[in-house]
Amino acid sequence: MADRTHQGDGEGIKTFPFPAxxxxxxxxxxxxxxxxxTWTVDVPLHRFHRIDFHVVMLFTEGPVRHVIDFTEYEAAAGDLLWIRPGQVHRFSPTSEYRGTVLSMQPGFLPRAxxxxxxxxxxxxxxxxxPSPPQLAALRAALDQLCREYEDTATLPLSLHTAVLRHTLTAFLLRLAHLAASSAEASREQADTTFTLFRDAVEQGFATNHSVSAYADALGYSRRTLVRAVRAATGETPKGFIDKRVVLEAKRLLAHTDTPIGRVGAAVGFPDAANFSKxxxxxxxVTPAAFRAELR
Structure with missing residues (x-):
């Protein structure tokens, strides 16, 4: 990551662009x-920050504790962490980061x-x-990508870039299959009721916190919705909605200097006191205390 940074808004968490x-x-x-x-030049490793590009880390040692969108994940040797553009993350001051890191600029690959x-x-x-066979295949794909990346002598730049895109695509297809076949993702994809609810919440959480309203809009009974969401996530629909609202509030509090009352209004709480509660x-913690902890 480069020393080239900019602020999201005011004195909010810094966003680091891809170090082209x-x-x-x-x-x-x-x-x-x-x-x-060289892979973390001038990044405040132990403070929250954002990136506007993809990062995939494949660990050869562990455990490594890493925070993404305010949730801490513990990775062991052979695990991968996939951080997407716009996500807030923080490195652990006590973990040793060992392995291979891949970063990719949005727009490097075609839309398809x-x-x-x-x-x-x-x-x-x-x-x-990943399972042992999946891990072996991912490592082989990364090794090939690394060789192509470092080989700048055998092809002109345009062909070198084309080969990199193809090789990167092969790795990402394996990675995407692994992500989509994880237990959590499989449950989500298999349950149409939950998938529709999840998508509806993503579209409407800033203004709609009502389980009954979502059930009515989707054409399900409240009981059906409760059963589907609990099977997919272990949570109630209300808990799922609240979790999404809290995440958005945290992002706004961390990224910007927007007044707390306006942050509350942006996630569906016109009354600042109700939002704080x-x-x-x-x-x-209160919204003010949460913001202060990040500064």
Missing amino acids: ELAVGGVGMRIGTMGTE TVEATGLYRYDLPPLLH FFHLHTG
Whole structure:
């Protein structure tokens, strides 16, 4: 990551753009070894920050504790973490990061490939646990990608870039299959009721917090919706909605200097006191205290 940074709004969490100037040949991707200074140049490793590009880390040692969108994940050797553009994350001050790291600029791959590989499936878990055969195949694909990335002598830049795109696509197709076949993702995809509810919440959480309203709009009984959401997530529909509202509020509090009352209004609480009460109930801290902890 480069030393080139900008603020999201005011003094909010810094966003780090893709470091194109550090990429070999200036292409829209990088791949290399974690644990060296060049892969995290001037990034505040132990503070929350955002990236506007994809990062995939394949660990050879563990455990590694890494926070993504305010949730801590623990990765073991052989696990992968997939961080997507716009997500807030923070490195652990106590973990040793060892393995291979791949970063990719949005727009490096064509739209058809982006859709086929699920690059913007934010609903999929960032922590992935491949089986031994899957891990072997992913490592082989990464090794091949690394060789192609470093080989700038045998092809002109245009062909070199084309080969990189194809090789990267092969790796991402394997990665996307792993993500989509995880237990959580499989349950979500298999249950049409939950999938429709999840999509409706994503569209309407800023204004609609009512389980009954979602059930009516989707044409399900409240009982059917409760059963489907609990089977997919272990949560109630109300808990699922509240969790999404809290995440959005955290993002706004972390990314921007928007007044707390306006943050509340943006997630469906016109009354600032009710928003503070809701946020404190679900996080244990007030919105002001949460924001202060990040500064």
